[in-house]
Amino acid sequence: MLGKDCLNAPCDFGLHSVALFFRQMSTTMENGMGGSWNTSREKTYKKTTSSALKGSIQLGIGYTVGNLTSKPDRDVLMQDFYVVESVFLPSEGSNLTPAHHYPDFRFKTYAPLAFRYFRDLFGIKPDDYLYSLVNEPLIELSNPGASGSLFYLTSDDEFIIKTVQHKEAKFLQRLLPGYYMNLNQNPRTLLPKFYGLYCIQSGGINIRLVVMNNVLPRSVKMHYKYDLKGSTYKRRASRKEREKACPTYKDLDFQDMHEGLYFDAETYNNLMKTLQRDCRVLESFKIMDYSLLLGVHVLDHSQREGGEPGQAGGDGRRPVGQRVLYSTAMESIQGDGKAAEALTTDDTMGGIPAKTHKEEKLLIFLGIIDILQSYRFIKKLEHSWKALVYDGDSVSVHRPGFYANRFLKFMSTRINVWLIDFAPLARKSVCGHSTARSHIQRSCCSAVLKLLIKIK
Numbered sequence: 174m175l176g177k178d179c180l181n182a183p184c185d186f187g188l189h190s191v192a193l194f195f196r197q198m199s200t201t202m203e204n205g206m207g208g209s210w211n212t213s214r215e216k217t218y219k220k221t222t223s224s225a226l227k228g229s230i231q232l233g234i235g236y237t238v239g240n241l242t243s244k245p246d247r248d249v250l251m252q253d254f255y256v257v258e259s260v261f262l263p264s265e266g267s268n269l270t271p272a273h274h275y276p277d278f279r280f281k282t283y284a285p286l287a288f289r290y291f292r293d294l295f296g297i298k299p300d301d302y303l304y305s306l307v308n309e310p311l312i313e314l315s316n317p318g319a320s321g322s323l324f325y326l327t328s329d330d331e332f333i334i335k336t337v338q339h340k341e342a343k344f345l346q347r348l349l350p351g352y353y354m355n356l357n358q359n360p361r362t363l364l365p366k367f368y369g370l371y372c373i374q375s376g377g378i379n380i381r382l383v384v385m386n387n388v389l390p391r392s393v394k395m396h397y398k399y400d401l402k403g404s405t406y407k408r409r410a411s412r413k414e415r416e417k418a419c420p421t422y423k424d425l426d427f428q429d430m431h432e433g434l435y436f437d438a439e440t441y442n443n444l445m446k447t448l449q450r451d452c453r454v455l456e457s458f459k460i461m462d463y464s465l466l467l468g469v470h471v472l473d474h475s476q477r478e479g480g481e482p483g484q485a486g487g488d489g490r491r492p493v494g495q496r497v498l499y500s501t502a503m504e505s506i507q508g509d510g511k512a513a514e515a516l517t518t519d520d521t522m523g524g525i526p527a528k529t530h531k532e533e534k535l536l537i538f539l540g541i542i543d544i545l546q547s548y549r550f551i552k553k554l555e556h557s558w559k560a561l562v563y564d565g566d567s568v569s570v571h572r573p574g575f576y577a578n579r580f581l582k583f584m585s586t587r588i589n590v591w592l593i594d595f596a597p598l599a600r601k602s603v604c605g606h607s608t609a610r611s612h613i614q615r616s617c618c619s620a621v622l623k624l625l626i627k628i629k
Contacts, residue, residue: 183581216313218323219338219378223313225275225326228383229262229373230334231307232273233280234261237371238306240529241285242299253286254349278375279575283342288369294360297368305331306384312391315504321621326387331497332368333387341545345370348545355454360498363465363505363541364451386500388540389468390496393522395419395538397469399427403463403576403583424583427467432530434469434537439602440506440525447506448584451541452577465584470524502538 176445216223218428237258259281266272292302309328345367352367369384389395399422403409406425422430436444448465455463499505501523524536550614 176312207374207494212585216323219380221373221375221380223323225365226323226373226380227311228273228276229275229280229375229412230311230325230371232271233260233278233282233371233373234274234369234384235303235307236270236280237282237285238260238299238303240347241289241302244286247286249287249290249516251350254284254353256284258282258285260443266435276375281372281374283346283370284349288367288390291356291366291457292368294498295355295366295368295500302368304332305329305590318343326391326529330387330390330392331385331500334384337381339379339381339384342372342383344545344547345383349459359450361447361505362451362454362499363502363539364454364542365542366497366500366542370389385495386540388466388502388542389538390522393468393470393524393536393538395468396431396471396474397421398543399465399467400426401427401465401467401583402449403580417588431469434535435528436525443506444525447584449581452581455541455544456573458576459547459573460544461573463544463580465580466540466542470536470538472536474532487613 211417218226222607237260240260259279260270261267261277261279262270263277264273264275292299301479305327309332311325312328314324323336326332327334355362355364367383368386368387369382371382371384400421401424410420410422410426414420415547420435444457479499503521503523506525521536521554524538527535527537529535546556
């Protein structure tokens with residue numbers, strides 16, 4: 174296993190050090206994942222086995238990040254967003270790259286200096302990035318999205334690696350200058366945090382990958398998980414999905430299963446402001462068909478199951494709390510960051526405290542996902558066709574402005590995230606009427622907010 178000592182001096186990563194690093198990493202991968210690969214039951218993606226893909230990802234990122242640390246820091250220039258660097262990694266190895274058990278491949282890195290800036294902005298040091306991505310075998314998530322993409326999670330729960338289509342990778346490249354400007358203005362966002370864009374070329378096949386933040390920590394058990402778009406057309410989980418151990422439900426399921434999520438006033442305001450700001454950014458980029466990934470951890474269930482928030486669902490090896498700046502749900506919605514520092518504790522694991530209408534205590538984890546869909550010609554055709562057959566306002570594919578408004582309306586009204594003071598809920602009345610009073614308060618808050626929404 175790679176010790177972190179070999180990664181503690183990123184500025185000293187010259188070419189010789191990179192070669193030494195690779196020899197250590199090659200030994201790690203042979204010992205940790207096995208020298209010969211059993212491919213009989215493995216998943217394949219574009220005719221590439223999952224083990225070969227994971228190994229190639231780790232080798233390629235290990236090389237490109239290690240090599241990048243020898244380049245001096247400087248301001249990001251416009252041309253940096255369009256730079257593509259490439260390295261060939263033959264299976265027999267070279268003077269800079271190790272021998273490996275996979276087919277020969279070429280590893281491309283897009284906008285390396287720009288993504289280095291993004292990682293720096295979120296406090297990700299080169300040695301920590303390498304340690305997370307290459308020190309342990311990547312974990313393949315068993316519940317991939319409908320797109321057919323593969324998802325890999327780092328063992329420390331920090332990063333997700335997702336395979337993306339060619340058009341999505343090209344769109345992200347075009348998005349980078351605007352993305353750079355937005356992150357400079359507001360690093361506290363629920364939008365995906367992109368840390369790297371890569372491509373593996375082997376045997377005439379291209380596999381494109383993006384590294385981004387992990388929204389739902391594995392160390393906290395998600396009792397409910399939702400993919401919400403604010404749409405009603407076919408927005409119910411299929412029977413096959415519901416049979417999974419950890420199903421992902423949709424908008425109509427949410428309406429059936431939850432009567433509302435209740436936050437304190439400050440958290441509610443911060444959450445809605447963040448969602449409004451992020452949706453306007455996506456609208457300006459002509460992006461639509463994105464989702465809010467929402468994970469619900471029920472603290473009362475956790476106590477009955479005999480676990481704690483920092484232990485449920487984990488493997489026991491992950492340090493408590495995420496290290497990357499602005500990576501937790503609570504940090505992402507704070508205005509000045511002071512409340513986030515106070516509330517992001519070992520008990521909450523960065524989740525947002527909330528309650529149900531029955532006053533069950535919850536931790537909410539959320540983030541906007543799937544933003545690499547632009548409203549271009551093919552999407553306009555898809556919306557036009559569905560609008561002829563179904564209610565055009567209910568389908569998920571829609572023009573960006575309408576999509577953003579519908580998305581926000583769903584989040585602010587159908588989800589029923591109302592202003593509510595947590596203090597009265599915690600205090601017990603001498604006469605024992607605290608429950609009745611809290612229901613009256615919720616009803617008043619709901620009525621006032623619905624009136625304000627109608628006025629707007």
